[in-house]
Amino acid sequence: MMNVTLAINGAAETVRVDGATTLLRVLREQLRLNGAKRGCDYGVCGACSVLVDGQPTRSCLALAADCEDRAILTIEGAAPAGELSALQQAMLDTGAVQCGFCTPAIVLALKALLDANLSPDEAAVRGALGGNICRCTGYSAIVAAALKVAHG
């Protein structure tokens, strides 16, 4: 085992890992950042996604030991404590949340899109969500929320 120091939501966190420990396990089991969900654990469902250096990343497929010197953002850091980002508020307004299991990763996937492209069209929004499975909403309200933030 070894110590690694990760930059998570702007804070330096030192955790104890071996070479196979995933970022997801560190987030949930050591740091109690439970917004990232363990769904499939092999990169298909998208529920564990976080942003690494601004890009959506499967935390279940990222090795924690390999993430030193990278900026990790989880849903817990997506807005100041007790506040909602404009995207989170739009998702509430459009009814884009049902069971909520996929929601943290979807917020982050859309944040990465909106940070890179201020006015994405519907195809771009759907492309950004391609790796995030939602079994409740049928996606329409989620897409509507992203378009509302982008285009008002």
Add this chain to the structure above:
Amino acid sequence: MVGFHKPRTLAEALALLAADAEARPVSGGQTLVPMMNLDLFRPSAIVSLNAVDELCGIAADAAGTVRIGARATHAELAASTVFAAGQRLIPRAAAQIAHPAVRHAGTIGGSCAHGDPAADWPVALCAAGASIEIASPGGRRLVAAVDFFRQFLTTALEPGELVTAIIVPPLPGNGVYRKFSRVDGDYATVSVAAVIEVSAGICRFAQVAAGSVGPRPVRNAAAEAALVDRPLDEAAAQKAAVLLAAGASPMSDVRGSAAYKQRILPGLIAATLLECARP
């Protein structure tokens, strides 16, 4: 307990792998990490390549040959403007791999080394006539893609060897990748990669491969010869498609039965050829 190394040079990485036959190299981790999570495989140590900058970069030389460093991600390749004419097959294939998160992490070198015949790179690189550059402590060698991908998850890589680059020769005309999958971003049910040059209405150059239809990508010299020196019309495309599809040996799996794949393959080949031939 799994060890972890993060060497800064290729020589160090090769030495670490040579010293421990059960250690495994990793860059994007999009294949090795799921295998570990599912308890399919447990290496003695991880050798991260993510500080080996010699493996980065996508660049063309004066002759137009493109050298793709093994660590180039699918997203970098999809956005690259280095590829010209028929080489545009490469970014077009990259853009169709999985989803943004996988494209930003996964690398072309890792995908090649894994050698999954349902993946997008084996078929695209075979159609492009690309070569795989391989390094070991003893030196480097180049293997043509059609010889590199041997069997299901089996490549020309020997123990202790690493994929260091993919070399794409200059290619005329146009390059197209078409993939059919039932679910967006999934592995292909079947896929086709083509490089076609049409000049004054006559097809002058044709390289075409089918993927996800057997243990390795399929190319057929007779199918390519049948396309050249005549107009690439519907009839020519259909004829070549039937010749190429005859070499396919798909397996039944969750993405479709062997008979289904065999049935839809000629149509996808012909459609890809016609799209590639359009000005």
